Amino acid sequence: MNNEELKTKQIVVISTKGGAGKTTVSSALAIHFHNKGYKIIALDADVDAPNLGIVLNCDGKEKKVLRASEKAVIDYDTCDLCGLCVENCPENALSIENDELFLNYYLCEGCGICEYVCPVDAISVDETDSGELIVGESKYGFKCLTGRLNIGEGSSGKVVAEARNTAKSILKEEKIDLVIIDGPPGSSCSTMASVTGTDFAVLVTEPTPAALSDLERAIFIVQHFKIPYGVVINKYNLIPEFEEQVLKLLNKKQGIILGQLPYDENVPVAIANLQPINIYAPNSETSKQIEKIGKKISQILFNSVDKNSFSSER
Ligand code: SF4
Ligand code: SF4
Incomplete structure (x- = not known):
């Protein structure tokens, strides 16, 4: 098998609570996989508050009106x-x-x-008109799609589905290895629309009072769609014993911990500078952890750590 035969995979990054670090993880994973030689599309399915495209510096070359309601x-x-x-x-x-x-x-x-x-x-x-789909190019050298819902619109699931259909049509024209979807927070129909049909889900959680029940809800969603998943614990060092609680839950739910990100003052500064953390502070502890998480996902999806090593490993 050679590189030409890599089948497109899709991963979705979700959390059932806003502000858990979902976009920090998905933007950094986009940079990670791009740097490893994979041809990727970054898709922002957080249609109520899309900001993946902003962090990845995506231009808005093409806009398509979505008529979903x-x-x-x-x-x-x-x-x-x-x-x-x-x-x-x-x-x-x-x-x-x-x-x-x-x-x-x-x-x-x-x-x-x-x-x-x-x-x-x-x-x-x-x-x-219920929203728009912006098709652009990240300044880091890959395609990005952003779904945006008009204010007051309720058809978020349909807008996500439209965005994913557009990604599918790009896949047919270009040889894309990986679609990275930044899903919406919560457990609404737009979350379902971003999860269904993906190959792997990254569930981002952080040690807050309701985090375990939120995580359980996210696991319920991915298991409903039979999507393999792994958990990223963000700001894990704020309450180190939280990992134990997550592990207990994952033992019951047959999930894995992909990695733990520390509380890192570089992260808010990277966000303020509109940069993925592994661009802003590539040597930070968070960036090193993202590297490890990316490698784990590569092993799971492609049985390889980077695309360049793919053909030689097989
Ligand atoms: S008020 Fe409503 S039902 Fe009556 S004529 Fe106008 S549109 Fe038709
Ligand atoms: S919600 Fe009311 S206004 Fe809208 S289509 Fe139904 S009956 Fe008509």
Whole structure:
């Protein structure tokens, strides 16, 4: 087998709580794998608050409008203000104010009941812009995709799915070894959409009061989709005994610890400078740990530590 035969793999980095260090890990892994010779795409699926593209200095060459949700559209010339749609809207998204039918766009779920009950076909449901997908190039030399949800939009899972479909179409045109997905925090449908179909999940946790139950939820999600996973404990040295608790949980859940990142003052400074930690402080303890974590993931996915050694090892 040679390099040409590497099959594209996808990893997703998630945590069920925001601020656990997910983007620090995913941006550093992107740099790690790129430096090891893998052809990668970095995909920001944290569509409510995307910042992977910012840390990786991605330009926004190409923008694609995503139409992933549906909303009511009123034909004001035909509407005779009978009020039937207002009475029947389950979301109370419609009202008549000052002799005009008013739609609260943010409440409308696009269910179509108003269209069904309107006697004069004055209201219908149509696809609407729900976000955008930015396709660009990182200044570090690889492609990046950023999904962004419009304010007030609820179709985050569909926007993530669109972003992943676009990544898939790039894979068909270019020989990509690895897609690194920075997933959304929490356990919503957008998290599910970023996890499904991946080859490996990196679960980032940190020692906080609710961390174990959050981690258990993240494990539940990846196990539901039968995705192998490993855990990264961030700021582990704040409460060293936290590792014991995580290990106990992983013994029951058949997971592994990929590595532990220390509390490191370089990390917030790297973020403030909009740089991945292994660019800003390549000799820091965090960067050394990221190197080890990246090697473990390479062994799991490719049975190799870097792409250049891939053909010679086989
Ligand atoms: S589509 Fe459904 S939620 Fe939206 S305005 Fe019509 S009835 Fe209400
Ligand atoms: S049901 Fe039709 S005609 Fe009546 S208020 Fe609604 S849109 Fe206007």
